[in-house]
Amino acid sequence: DAGITQSPRHKVTETGTPVTLRCHQTENHRYMYWYRQDPGHGLRLIHYSYGVKDTDKGEVSDGYSVSRSKTEDFLLTLESATSSQTSVYFCATRDRDRPYEQYFGPGTRLTVT
C-alpha cells in the first residue's frame, strides 16, 4: 500500500474556528485529492492538486482552501468551521501515469459543534 497518512485522525472543534487537516505521502505521486464522505452521498471531491502549488476546486469546495508547498504534503483548511462541515475527510493520491490506481489515506473524522 502507498504510504499515505492523515493527521489528525479525529478532531472536535467549535463553530467558527479554523481547522487544518494534513495529508502526507511518501510515494512521490503527482496528484493529490481531498474528499469528504457523508451518508447518502458517497465521497465527493473538495479540492485536488496536480503538482506543487497547482490546485483546483472540486464539486464541494465552498468553505475550504488547500495548499501544496511540497510534493508530499497537501493541506486542507476550513477557514471558519461550520456544523455542515462535520464529516469524514479522505486524502487520496495518484501517480500521473497510472490512472487506475488511486490510494487512500485512513481518513479524518471531524466534528464541528
Place this chain on the structure above:
Amino acid sequence: AQTVTQSQPEMSVQEAETVTLSCTYDTSESNYYLFWYKQPPSRQMILVIRQEAYKQQNATENRFSVNFQKAAKSFSLKISDSQLGDTAMYFCAFPGNTGKLIFGQGTTLQVKP
C-alpha cells in the same frame, strides 16, 4: 455530466451465499476504468476490483467478480461464498477529469452468520 448511481442503500446476505450489488453510470467517454471499493468499519478504502472498459472480459478477483455491460452502462459486483469479513460499505466509482473519482452513494452489505 458523469454520474454513478447505486440504487441499493442496504443489502444483507447469509454467510456462504452469493450477493450482487448494482451500479449504473453515465459517461460520454469510450475508454475508461470502473472500480469497486470496500469500506469496512475501520473506514479504510480498499480497492476490490477494477474493470477496463475496452476489455470485454469481466474482471475477477478471487470471490469477487463483475458483470460489466458497457452498452447498458452497468457495472455490478458479485460476491460469491460471502464471508463475515465482507460486511462493509461498497462503493462503485468512476474516474472523471484529472483522475478524480466519482463515487456512487454506497451500498451497506451485512453478511449474517
